[in-house]
Amino acid sequence: MTCSPYSPNDYKTDLKPVWCPGCGDFAVLNSVYRALSDLHIEPHQTAIISGIGCSSRLPGYVETYGFNSLHGRALPLATGMKLAAPNLTVLAVGGDGDGLAIGGNHFMHAARRNVDIAYFMMDNEIYGLTKGQAAPTTPSGDRTKSTIYGNPEVSVDPCALAIALGASWVGRGFSGDVKGTTELMKLAIQHHGFAFLNIISPCVTWRGDHQTKELRAKLAAIPADHDVTDRTAALRFTSEDEHLTTGVLYETQRPTLVDEMMEIRDRAAGQAPPPGREEILRVFAPAR
Numbered sequence: 001m002t003c004s005p006y007s008p009n010d011y012k013t014d015l016k017p018v019w020c021p022g023c024g025d026f027a028v029l030n031s032v033y034r035a036l037s038d039l040h041i042e043p044h045q046t047a048i049i050s051g052i053g054c055s056s057r058l059p060g061y062v063e064t065y066g067f068n069s070l071h072g073r074a075l076p077l078a079t080g081m082k083l084a085a086p087n088l089t090v091l092a093v094g095g096d097g098d099g100l101a102i103g104g105n106h107f108m109h110a111a112r113r114n115v116d117i118a119y120f121m122m123d124n125e126i127y128g129l130t131k132g133q134a135a136p137t138t139p140s141g142d143r144t145k146s147t148i149y150g151n152p153e154v155s156v157d158p159c160a161l162a163i164a165l166g167a168s169w170v171g172r173g174f175s176g177d178v179k180g181t182t183e184l185m186k187l188a189i190q191h192h193g194f195a196f197l198n199i200i201s202p203c204v205t206w207r208g209d210h211q212t213k214e215l216r217a218k219l220a221a222i223p224a225d226h227d228v229t230d231r232t233a234a235l236r237f238t239s240e241d242e243h244l245t246t247g248v249l250y251e252t253q254r255p256t257l258v259d260e261m262m263e264i265r266d267r268a269a270g271q272a273p274p275p276g277r278e279e280i281l282r283v284f285a286p287a288r
């Protein structure tokens, strides 16, 4: 095994995270440092894109290219970046509110297009930054700052949604399990296609400091004989009440958006070029 030229510490910036003490996002950040180091990823060949939220502050703490963009807009920016520079390792990160509420539409299109990026969702089942309103992943019935009599909505299951939308790699991790999450991040980054990793990352401030303990008690590793290519089998693990199953839920191989575009470019080569301005004017605005 060759030694990485970069230790996890080499990916740290001078900025100190401003998350609340005990926030699950600290552990997610640690997993990012370790995954980048383990994969020998060059900082100048990497970009981490986020939206807005507590979790979306993450790119500022990692010594790669990064962009803390607009709420819900991590995925379109990451898509554009990957298309413009296909050799770049592009990661998108952010919260469940960012990715499933305002950014839900972009989630659909990045997944179905199979954009070759890894998307790490830090899922705390709440809007953390804006002080504890219900998010799409907040369980039905839960009391939050915006649902004081209980959440009346049916919540979204991010992994089931990702599978349905066409993501070609779907996994689930728990922030407190740094080793396990690091391994899942590495697999997601190495996957050729849209890799969605839902990381359950407790918000101690708005979901209560007991959340971490409760989640840890439910942790279960995905069975070794789980067939990752079986969508139906994968869906059985996404919405359990008793357990929080972590691991790779689903994986398939299909061409990415860049692969498809390269193929179209090759097919178009040698064919007649598209009409120029003169030709268009001749057809649509003939001289009288």
Ligand SMILES: Cc1ncc(C[n+]2csc(CCOP(=O)(O)OP(=O)(O)O)c2C)c(N)n1
Pocket (backbone or CB within 6 Å): 052, 053, 054, 055, 056, 071, 094, 095, 096, 097, 098, 099, 102, 122, 124, 126, 127, 128, 129, 130, 135
């Ligand atoms: C267009 C727009 N709408 C709303 C907001 C306010 N806003 C900022 S972050 C956020 C939700 C954050 O929740 P989440 O994405 O789950 O991240 P967390 O803070 O929990 O990590 C909202 C509603 C905004 N910044 N921009």
Ligand code: SF4
Pocket (backbone or CB within 6 Å): 018, 019, 020, 022, 023, 024, 025, 054, 055, 124, 128, 129, 202, 203, 204, 205, 206
């Ligand atoms: S409000 Fe919640 S998500 Fe935001 S930093 Fe604090 S614990 Fe983390």
